[in-house]
Amino acid sequence: MPKPAWSQEESRRHNLGDLLRQVHVAGPLSRSALAERMGLNRSTIMGLTAELTAAGLVREELPGETGRAGRPSLVVRAESDRVYVLAFDVRVDRLVAARVGLGGKILDRRETVRQRAGADLDDVVGVLAEFGREMYRRSDGLCVGAGAAYCGMIRPGDGMVRFGPNMGWVDQAFGAELGQRLGLGLPVPVGNEAHLGALAEHVRGVGAGVQNLVYLHGDVGVGGGIIVGGKLLDGDGGYGCEVGHMIVNPYEGRPCGCGSRGCLEAEVGEQALLEMAGRSAELVGRDGISAVVDAAANGDEAAAEALRRIGDWLGIGVANLVNLFNPGMVIFGGMLREVYRGSAAQVHSRVAANVLMISREKLQLRTAALGYDSTLAGAAELAFAELLASPLEVLARLESA
Amino acid sequence: MPKPAWSQEESRRHNLGDLLRQVHVAGPLSRSALAERMGLNRSTIMGLTAELTAAGLVREELPGETGRAGRPSLVVRAESDRVYVLAFDVRVDRLVAARVGLGGKILDRRETVRQRAGADLDDVVGVLAEFGREMYRRSDGLCVGAGAAYCGMIRPGDGMVRFGPNMGWVDQAFGAELGQRLGLGLPVPVGNEAHLGALAEHVRGVGAGVQNLVYLHGDVGVGGGIIVGGKLLDGDGGYGCEVGHMIVNPYEGRPCGCGSRGCLEAEVGEQALLEMAGRSAELVGRDGISAVVDAAANGDEAAAEALRRIGDWLGIGVANLVNLFNPGMVIFGGMLREVYRGSAAQVHSRVAANVLMISREKLQLRTAALGYDSTLAGAAELAFAELLASPLEVLARLESA
Structure with missing residues (x-):
């Protein structure tokens, strides 16, 4: 049931997240395209864009700067090189980690093939956390979240692997452990790999x-x-x-x-x-x-x-x-x-x-359409979810941490 | 995505429908129980109840009048004997029609066993329309809608039977035809029998x-x-x-x-x-x-x-x-x-x-829990859907018809 009414503050937060999601999913968009997609007038779009620009999440530029032809009206684009998440993917036969920019572009990645059986939580988390920390150190951008895909059944909310038959895992606190070992103060939500693959293909795939x-x-x-x-x-x-x-x-x-x-x-x-x-x-x-x-x-x-x-x-x-x-x-x-x-x-x-x-x-x-990386892309979407829901609140929390 | 804000008029319509749905599904409820379920204060509940009472959809009475023990605080109950829908159920081996009161009680019913094969649209609609008209004539209540369950694949929106293998039907305009033959000026939405059975068991069954x-x-x-x-x-x-x-x-x-x-x-x-x-x-x-x-x-x-x-x-x-x-x-x-x-x-x-x-x-x-009548009960819910969405608007339309 929809809420009877939104406060101005709720509307603003919703609209900021919605605008950020538009450029995250669709790529650079003009103000008028944003106005049409979001059902808002252009002056509201201008205000929202100004706030997100001040926060360093988007920037406005001439489309010419992107090498595209067209009328010289400004487009709003995500700060893809600066704002990123860490995405992890535990597949049956390999471990993958990536730094994924706002907008979905993979900026950096690490991958290792592993023995299929017998990997314990400690090994897996150790490798992934090291990948993550290394990519974090080598970047001067802003890490706004983390997320992981896992080849098994995951309890929603706390990233507990209830059953991971291919690795012999039962009730392993994968998300919590990875968050702790990363040491960045970020929670690591976890999802089943195929669920996340579906989400990624639904958001930005075929x-x-x-x-x-x-x-x-x-x-x-x-x-x-x-x-x-x-x-x-x-x-x-x-x-x-x-x-x-x-x-x-x-x-x-x-x-x-x-x-x-x-x-x-x-x-x-x-x-x-x-x-x-x-x-x-x-x-x-x-x-x-x-x-x-x-x-x-x-x-x-x-x-x-x-x-x-x-x-x-x-x-x-x-x-x-x-x-x-x-x-x-x-x-x-x-x-x-x-x-x-x-x-x-x-x-x-x-x-x-x-x-x-x-x-x-x-x-x-x-x-x-995303090939073998649909699950990794889904983990990135999981990691971006909170930022896209409340952009400024997430930034404020990161700054105060 | 929820609407950013509701007008007062939209809120009122929503709340009227919600209150009516509460007593339709749960049976008689005190004002305080309604206030708690709906998240509204008691004076708002009182105002809504007064409107629905004036419209003849609910009444307030002492629970003592229902034969129940308890404190003598008024309860709001649906006008189940007065306000009703016509529900139809085309099963593989029988045709059922019923007059179902607001609140879900079957007030009257007709049923006939039929030959399984070879029934054409005209025969089926003829029997059901006659059942419906007869029950309508014998009642002095207010018929607020009609709905039908059918043992086949139904196109949403217009009640077209796309495929009814057990009766050999392909692309038969069942809903439209039944509405016309009923002659009451009511549309007849149609649903697949098992879909409607699921809805009925979900709303008021096990x-x-x-x-x-x-x-x-x-x-x-x-x-x-x-x-x-x-x-x-x-x-x-x-x-x-x-x-x-x-x-x-x-x-x-x-x-x-x-x-x-x-x-x-x-x-x-x-x-x-x-x-x-x-x-x-x-x-x-x-x-x-x-x-x-x-x-x-x-x-x-x-x-x-x-x-x-x-x-x-x-x-x-x-x-x-x-x-x-x-x-x-x-x-x-x-x-x-x-x-x-x-x-x-x-x-x-x-x-x-x-x-x-x-x-x-x-x-x-x-x-x-509803036994063989879960599909019939689902057809009745389909018939009540519009009234529960906009009670006063539906009554106004019925009066002007």
Whole structure:
């Protein structure tokens, strides 16, 4: 229910955040474009811009300075090189950290491949915190937040990893620990990697403007992030969207890491594909998947047959999700981008056969525009969330800290 | 995004609707209870109550008049016997119409069992319109709206049945036609039966107060209504929640009416149960299902085995939905109430084995509190929606008509 009325102060804070979000998401915008998008008059926009400029969050400049052609009316642009967040991404087989500027540009990054099993909280947090601190030291900008993506089930609010099967984590205080080890006085909110990938693709990827979408993320297993009416489906405890554990092959399915059998991730995950294609365990992860897809394209019949079978299961999963969610778009992210590249015909065939005709009238199937970095980009969005809600209050708090 | 500010007029309209909704959903409430629920002071409540009383929508009385014990402070109650809607429900094997009073009480009803196949729009609308007109003539109350539930896919906005497989309907203008034949000058909004069943159980059934729930509705096939964050999941076109066409048995499954194979509704629907239990086709529908469940309870081994197998498939479907939606509750409605009664052990066993532990920590499995009438009750809620949004405006329009 909307509030009956906003105070002037609430309106101003809301409008400041909204303007900052506009240029954060859409890039440089003229005052008149901002006025139209925000439903405000130009003098209000001018006042808001002045406040954000004084705070060092945006600047106004001639579009000519950006190298673009056009009328010389000023544009408002985010201070992308100066104002940034630290984003972290714990994937099954690698750790990534980045310094991401307001506006979403990656300014700096660190990445390391890691052993898949046996990494404990201390190791992971140690590596990430060192990456973060190093990038922080090397920058003279203003760090306004931090955020992390993790390949497991996360409790909302405190960044607790409730269940991270690929790393054997149960109830590990990842967010709190990373915040402490970073030592910058910043909290580190954490989200499930596929949830964040979905958000990033929805905010600034191929799903921009699509209010209902299903994002499928391959990272050894299969995760999901589902946007319903413009909002992430989280469910009662924040643990929704577990598409990887939708059972599609209950009686003859492959065993899954969750203890079940025939889950979607068991049937279409990395291990299933590599085994069916007769690959040794030497080339795994994204390189292993790419090798199979390339081999199939070059006439390797075992690889092609493996992709056909995997694609059929993937198509069943997609068909089920489309019948359930009636989305405008399904997005394949992470390693599933590659899998989809190699099995699109099977996926389309299942969608045509198994989705109710009316539910697929306007359906689009796409790959993630942000590539392997959709999850990292989502972590950055999480980190920017507070600044975009109350820009001046966050700056005041940072200054007083 | 909330509106920056409401005019006094908007606030008043909102508050009038909110007060009416409170007593519509919760029953008679004292002014102080209303003040607390609505976050308003008692003099505002008094003013709103006076307006609604003058309009004939509520009345104030001593709770003693209702036969209840307690302090003699006035309660506000809906004029349930005077203000009503016409609700219609097109189920696969019967047509139901009811006069439903403000507050949700069924004041009058008509029902007829019909041949399952071959009913055309004209026949169905003819029967329902006659029921509606007859109930309207026999009442001296005020009819404030109409609404209908239909066992198929409905286009939001105009009540067009896009696809009603059980009756062979494609693109039939059901809502418009029923409105015209009723001849009362009222539009007839239409919703999918399971969507409306979910809404009714969420508003005034076992799911009251549960913000994330999955409602499964058995009516020969299987429909679904899913509440996400307090709102019905509709998807891009309004066709979401098609749980019945989630494929659970892709390679060896039973053929489904939609053209696929191994859909949940093919595996757990009425036909599957009756066939597995070795029943003749003579006793079908809810009586057929009940007979199998009763026989199993009385030692009929074929019936018991059929229920075990059906229950296992139903459990797989439920497990998948819980992993996807992390709901607080799953509700079995329509014929699935009976099926669940006879197969709860199998369903629970699948949930325990196949739902991620964290996603079932607080899960409840329940049967629909409104019984077979949850869909009818949902149609009534659809019919009341406009009155509850703008009470006085709707009355003014009715008077000028």
